[in-house]
Amino acid sequence: MQRTPTESANKMTHPQTAFQGTHTTFSTGFLAKKRSAVFKNTLPYQLHVLRERGYFEAYDHKWEFDPERWPIGDAQYHLFWESDIAKWIEAACYSLYERKNEELVRGIAELVDMLRANQHEDGYLNLHYTLMEPGKRFTNLRDMHELYNAGHLIEAAIAHKEYFRNSDLMKPILKYVDLLCATFGPAEGQIRGYPGHPEIELALCRLFELTNNPKHLALARFFLTERGNPAGVDGKHYYDWEAEQRGERLFERPTYFPTRRAYSYQQAHKPLLEQHTIEGHAVRAMYLLAGLADVGQTSGNDDEIGPYCDVLTRLWKNMVEKKMYLTGGIGSVDQWEGFGIDYSLPQSSDEGGCYAETCASVGVILLAERMLHIAQSGKYSDVMELCLYNTVLGGMSCDGLQFTYTNQLASSDGALSERKKWFNCACCPMNVARLLGSLGGFIWHAYVHSPYEVSIYIHLYESASLFYSVGLMRVVQLEQESNWPWEGKVKFNCKITGKVSVDIYLRTPSWATGWTVTPMLPTIVTDRGYLKLPAKWLAKHSEFCLHVPMQPRLVSPHPFTNQNVVAIARGPLVYCVEDCDNPWVDDHFKSLIFDEAACLTETRKVDEVTKEEYVGITARGQFRFVETEEGHLPGQEMAEVVVEEEEEEEEERPATKARTTPESPVKELHFVPFYFRANRPGKGHMRVGLRKA
Template sequence: MALQEQTVFPRPIELKNVSIKDDYWSPYVKLVRDTVIPYQWEALNDRVADAEPSHAIRNFRIAAGIEEGAFGGFFFQDTDLYKWLEAVGYALAAAPDADLERVADEAISLVAAAQQADGYLNTYFTVAEPGKRWTNLTDCHELYSAGHLIEAAVAYAGATGKKALLDVACRLADHIDATFGDRPGQIRGYDGHQEIELALVKLYEATGERRYLDLAGFFIDERGRQPSFFHQEWEARGRTSAWTPGVVQKTPPSLSYHQADKPVREQEVATGHAVRAMYMYAAMADLAVRSGDDSLLAACRRLWDNTVRKQMYVNGSIGSTHHGEAFTFDYDLPNDTNYSETCASIGLIMFAQRMLQNEVKGEYGDVLERALYNTVTAGMATDGKHFFYVNPMEVWPAASEGNPGKHHVKAVRQKWYGCACCPPNVARLLSSLGHYAFSAGEGTLYSHLHIGAEAKLTIAGRQVGVRMASGLPWAGQVGLTLAEAAGSGDFTLAVRVPAWSAHTSFTLNGEPATPEIRDGYAYLRRDWQAGDVFGMTLDMRPRRIYAAAEVRANAGRVALQRGPLVYCLEEADNGAPLAALAIRAGSELREVAGEGRLAGAILIETEGLRLEEPANAGGALYRSEPPTRTPSRIVAVPYTLWGNREPGEMQVWVREEP
């Protein structure tokens, strides 16, 4: 489809014009730059002892003809390198590093050497099955891999001005544009794993080439049309799957799993693989804002509502089952078997950011914040070298070891994964954190995340520099200072007021202020001058969270939250079994200082009860005498920090008793 593009909407401030300077987040950004990126480079080169091999660099060397050998890893193994390069691009945008840039340039030369003469680039189909490119989009993720290359190329070019990888990406995108579409001889299809769509929008923004935007629109509009492309493709290859070569299947690919059971504009419920869904919804929102397409935006709103109101965990994670890393159905949110892939929460953040470009509503920023402060950072250990793929609500290490249905739930973070999509995804998100903090529209500067940062932009014809100071997540003071404000003329500051803050007060230059509160944002318009400070004090009192009655897994249970942080119980503080504990209803929630590895964090302490066996139980499995209830001190730690001490049980939702 040819889009009728609109150009006026709130856009993130360019990453090179935003610098993170925050007591909480700067250490994360530094950890990614100094530890995670170098560590992941070693992993990509298979130089991390006792970790699953990546094969990524070696695959490119084989595809480029530099060495001989067989392809290793998954069909989409190339994306591990691409996401690493994207993270490097964002890191270089924040701070130049000649040594890191040199390593990245060498990797880019290797990628370019593996590209085919017609622009095609995928090491699996170059090395393992050169005659079968574009024949199994359902399983093999060729367009998904291409999308991650494009995103890396745009990020790296934006940071360094170097176009080598961008040229590779454009040649590949041109090849895809020639191959896919509704013209004679083209493939009228789309990928099993969405990603190319949002990448093409980025490529359009970087190059101004409308064909890329239109191609993204084609992939979105074509999805779910009947007869199904995935079923046609399945029949054409003899009803087989790449995951079980040579085995004829009785059942065709699930269309709802691939978000292809109906056209995207008709979809109402989040289904299937959670990461794929989020990447597609993000692309839909991208296209909706650029085209002014009301039907596409309406679909985005429906899918957003279903996701966050009926299928999202309290920590901002999504994906209820490990079977297909997928959504299940409304209110089915099990705590001890959920999948909640780190990548899925990153996808949700991307979706939220793009919805904020369509309509500035606090709910989008609230969910973005929830997923960021809880699931994304929980996915990486504080050493930057161990990672969670799955983010459970409850962990019983013995069950993870002994129950096949819980093998996916890990009690400790892993060094690496054979399918290592999450670690580099965390790196690229945290490296681009400034992208999510601010946006600017006509005459309005929006502050979405309360993260210490400095930003420069042009607004209302004025050159402006702003400085955000924030005590989050430990303290509730937030201040937005106009560090620079050339010229004169009114413009508006719009600062998100988090829904978790029950009582929020505002000041302007130290005096009480009453901004207009609209859709979760505080608006204040004036002729801002250098030195002006818009302040906000947030309510940081710990509070109880209760799930809807339809969420059966949490009936009679309570979760704890303070500011943006969700809390959990760990065995290290409370002993085992955690299932024997209950929080007393109405008990005071007290703030206490963390110690040791949790030094600097604020923990929550309260009174509770512990169920214990009667003295005469005799070890019976079942009995008629009830357990005794003894008083117990309960300590909760931020979920994002769990698993950084000795391994043990963990639980977010806790029984509540009088």
């Protein structure tokens, strides 16, 4: 059953469902091509990987530990297997709206059968505790991933039910959720625990949106409010109590805990309402906060909404202003895949770390979409765009068959810029697929205040269309057509039928030096990064156009990051240099000094290998190198190399000439979009931020 968008502005509609409500379709734009790669290549490939890596055998209980075939090592990666399967089912369901594919339909059916066959009598459903540690379910909420998996299973069930309109997956999952609702909570005999890896909170809110069963919202709320309680059970933090029950010793701690009881890893170091900085594992933090936003917005209870919004706003602010990379990446620390201290944002492993996990940026987008419901402000959609166009799209190769897990801003000998076919912990590839599959719910929000009053916020520009119906009549039909992010012109066509009053709000990106709308508006009303096109004006102008100048600009991180670098950006895209365009490089561009007086020119390109169309940028100037001569004591002044003025020569030094000595300045640097990196053969040298003089 597809639904029309009749929710009030207060009531939450999740983007994974909203794109169906708005009947959003993509046509021929940049994002459409990325979605197409996912639908055509990624999803069949991922199904193939699930088979190859033994998931099917495992659920048939024919699985045996075979390190050669499944090199899972210490960390027991089958912990997450339900989540991999669930995210794939979810992504595959989204893809079917746009592109029918019998192979995917069969794969979904097979996986659903497999999950059903593995459900216990009482509804429990988790492979690890069925196969590897039977009898130990729910004894290690801190480290194991039962509730995280359950969350993804819920989301898969929703996607499955919404597309197939049957309950083949929803029914067993509801039974599992019943078990969870009975097991966890504050009552006598219930477990007063909460997941080490949040996800189920937002999933339960999405489920509640469908079921209206108050138990579902209540369980999400319990997980959120109990989290970080210093005296949850017997006067102890739940994770302390739980560890004691397991007989864990004083100096036992998980690999990712830098110190004992480092519960900030799970955002459980203190109650959520008392947290003032964003800490720990970045993906967990994003999912958790998305869940917090959901509980507040779903309940519509002001007593919840107020304090939750305070937490969300201050943690978002801390993250975006002090803990986010130029690319939208978050998390600089490898050990806990998460946030470092304020302003600690090195570009690469050899400079102190740069994690910027793909999933974490997917999480930022999930959270930004929630924040936009709390306050329609460009500060959220700007970040959503930043993450999508750089870290998330950069997490997948152009053909959709290779992936990155971390998205460092510079390579090093120990961490080349490269893509992998798969990962032991395979969260990211599926996450990109399901985000792109549901992207129609993110690019715009339609608030239907009444059947005759609609506001549409347009967050991202792309060739796409939506419509909104009353009964069988399409009363609003909106199309945008654009070659974004390469060109800044967006053509709109808005057809309104009948008595509907429609206001449209166009995002005016904070990176833009200006913008114009044609035909001219009589008065300009902007609010927090959105330009209002009032119903009256729209009634007269069904066709209009937004023009945003797209030209290269120089950007720098905050000086407190101690990253004395400059990067090139153009529109939402951040750029980087790669060795395949600048083959003289031998040190990952680490000693290169950017000439801020360089002349930047852009060129439309079509890459021969990937067929990717993009705008390349060339910088022409005098690019010198830091002197890296050895033998200096710590306190000596490191002089930059003095460059003798060369005689004027007509013929420019070709950029491909080998750099033999740092004394010869390079005269041309070639930049490509960061998302496009590591798509062509090369040595794996790459850098976003180049040293300032």
